Amino acid sequence: MxxxxxxxxxxxxxxxxxxxxxxxxxxxxxxxxxxxxxxxxxxxxxxxxxxxxxxxxxxxxxxxxxxxxxxxxxxxxxxxxxxxxxxxxxxxxxxxxxxxxxxxxxxxxxxxxxxxxxxxxxxxxxxxxxxxxxxxxxxxxxxxxxxxxxxxxxxxxxxxxxxxxxxxxxxxxxxxxxxxxxxxxxxxxxxxxxxxxxxxxxxxLEQLFPAAGPAVPALPTSGIVNYALLTLAGIDDQRPEVGIRRYLSPKGIELMELAKVTCSREIGRYLLVHPTSVGDLFAAPLWTEQFRDLFREMQQxxxxxxxxxxxxxxxxxxxxxxxxxxxxxxxxxxxxxxxxxxxxxxxxxxxxxxxxxxxxxxxxxxxxxxxx
Missing domain, CATH: 3.40.50.1820 (Alpha/Beta hydrolase fold, catalytic domain)
Incomplete structure (x- = not known):
């Protein structure tokens, strides 16, 4: 039944x-x-x-x-x-x-x-x-x-x-x-x-991710760059209308593309050899109404x-x-x-x-x- x-x-x-x-x-x-x-x-x-x-x-x-x-x-x-x-x-x-x-x-x-x-x-x-x-x-x-x-x-x-x-x-x-x-x-x-x-x-997270941008200092929280890359990869693929690439640095785009085809353990190993901060991923801040609304929809x-x-x-x-x-x-x-x-x-x-x-x-x- x-x-x-x-x-x-x-x-x-x-x-x-x-x-x-x-x-x-x-x-x-x-x-x-x-x-x-x-x-x-x-x-x-x-x-x-x-x-x-x-x-x-x-x-x-x-x-x-x-x-x-x-x-x-x-x-x-x-x-x-x-x-x-x-x-x-x-x-x-x-x-x-x-x-x-x-x-x-x-x-x-x-x-x-x-x-x-x-x-x-x-x-x-x-x-x-x-x-x-x-x-x-x-x-x-x-x-x-x-x-x-x-x-x-x-x-x-x-x-x-x-x-x-x-x-x-x-x-x-x-x-x-x-x-x-x-x-x-x-x-x-x-x-x-x-x-x-x-x-x-x-x-x-909806209160944290919109604060991302080039001015974000390096943080001691392990894995945060990995999490950020996976989030960006999903947005880039599933929500192309927001144009996330316009806000990313060349390094951010390169690592985002790597995250799309690599498992987290391998990404983590890569980042250990190539230290990267969240700020390094961005060319412009995400603090816009568009992204605040997006992250509330996804993560609140x-x-x-x-x-x-x-x-x-x-x-x-x-x-x-x-x-x-x-x-x-x-x-x-x-x-x-x-x-x-x-x-x-x-x-x-x-x-x-x-x-x-x-x-x-x-x-x-x-x-x-x-x-x-």
């Missing part, structure tokens, strides 16, 4: 000619076997899927991703689903987890979710493994990618999946989890969304309108995403009455936050995903 409901909704949209982005059908386009080398442990069945979703906050497109079932027989009612949104790996097609596998940071977490008895639906994000360049840190698009792969999972494995599901992610994936949590119950009403876990998630994480519990994790030792951004997010959400629990780590860095918080995240999942 779940799959039938999704199919009927898709047919209705086509017949009525509906054009609103939020009403577009989310349908499975294709499925294929995953290479054994990219399949985590504790997996019974797995599949790589291509599915319809959002390309940017305002445009439709396609994404790929992986769906994993735990080993053994499903419990009564089926396996609950964890939508996993990965952290920054780069925007080139070869960086997609369904192609390259999960990296050493995230693979243990995916395996723990499977070992705990959850099916995992892991988006690659539109543009990583599909046409064009990923609209990096475009929260509404990443949210749709994370929600819609759960719908695709039900088209493939609906007979053994429960309606109940949550979304989680690290860093870029944590931002996606915030946005997905805000949209999940309306974007996938046939399913039973129960909550979200956002680990080391960047927020308030909601602070209200959440209808399911949130779990937020961040570490005092995180040098990639400064923890004051999360403090501000929590304060604003709590002012709006959002049900958000918070785990503050101390000695773990950005990457280590994921596994350090897994015991509590598994407890949260068991609590919110229990049958009612």
């Amino acid at each position: 779940r799959v039938l409901g999704v199919a009927l909704m898709a047919i209705l949209v086509v017949l009525t000619g509906a054009t609103e982005v939020s009403a577009q059908p989310r349908i499975l386009l294709s499925q294929e076997e995953l290479p054994p080398a990219v399949v985590p442990s504790h997996v019974g069945e797995s599949v790589r899927v291509r599915y319809s979703t959002l390309r940017t906050a305002t445009a439709t497109g396609e994404s790929t991703g992986s769906i994993f079932l735990p080993r053994g027989e499903p419990p009564d009612g089926g396996w609950p689903v964890v939508a996993y949104a990965h952290g920054t790996v780069g925007v080139a097609d070869q960086c997609a987890p369904s192609v390259a596998g999960f990296n050493y940071v995230e693979l243990p977490a995916v395996e723990q979710w499977l070992a705990a008895g959850y099916a995992v639906a892991a988006t690659d994000y539109a543009g990583i493994g599909t046409q064009g360049v990923n609209a990096y840190l475009d929260g509404p698009a990443a949210a749709a990618n994370a929600v819609d792969i759960v719908l695709a999972a039900h088209e493939v494995y609906g007979e053994v999946l429960a309606d109940r599901w949550i979304v989680t992610g690290l860093s870029q994936g944590g931002q996606a989890a915030y946005f997905a949590a805000h949209e999940a119950t309306t974007r996938a009403p046939a399913l039973d969304f129960r909550g979200a876990v956002a680990v080391a998630a960047p927020t308030h 994480v909601p602070v209200d309108g959440f209808d399911r519990p949130l779990r937020v994790v961040h570490s005092l030792s995180d040098r990639s995403v400064p923890i004051p951004l999360t403090w501000a997010q929590l304060a604003e959400m709590r002012q709006h009455g959002v049900d958000a629990e918070y785990q503050q780590l101390t000695g773990e860095d950005h990457r280590e936050s994921l596994m350090a918080s897994m015991p509590e995240s598994l407890e949260f999942a068991a609590r919110v995903l229990s049958p009612r």
Whole structure:
């Protein structure tokens, strides 16, 4: 019945000619076997899927991703689903987890979710493994990618999946989890969304990125040039009308083009050998109304309108995403009455936050995903 409901909704949209982005059908386009080398442990069945979703906050497109079932027989009612949104790996097609596998940071977490008895639906994000360049840190698009792969999972494995599901992610994936949590119950009403876990998630970027320009001093925050290049690459490819190249230095354009075809680990190594500051990327500041509006559309994480519990994790030792951004997010959400629990780590860095918080995240999942 779940799959039938999704199919009927898709047919209705086509017949009525509906054009609103939020009403577009989310349908499975294709499925294929995953290479054994990219399949985590504790997996019974797995599949790589291509599915319809959002390309940017305002445009439709396609994404790929992986769906994993735990080993053994499903419990009564089926396996609950964890939508996993990965952290920054780069925007080139070869960086997609369904192609390259999960990296050493995230693979243990995916395996723990499977070992705990959850099916995992892991988006690659539109543009990583599909046409064009990923609209990096475009929260509404990443949210749709994370929600819609759960719908695709039900088209493939609906007979053994429960309606109940949550979304989680690290860093870029944590931002996606915030946005997905805000949209999940309306974007996938046939399913039973129960909550979200956002680990080391960047927020308030819409207040930071417009300040970029040639006068920005070198910052001690590791990885910020990498993040900036990926963001610029997505804007250049997916939003050519804003003319981002006019604001970039020759070096900025060169490195942006490199970011489009290189995974983050390789970009990071290149930047270690060729030190670059954010200011080096620009010939003119982005402080214009056009860019302020663009970054609000892409990156302004909601602070209200959440209808399911949130779990937020961040570490005092995180040098990639400064923890004051999360403090501000929590304060604003709590002012709006959002049900958000918070785990503050101390000695773990950005990457280590994921596994350090897994015991509590598994407890949260068991609590919110229990049958009612």
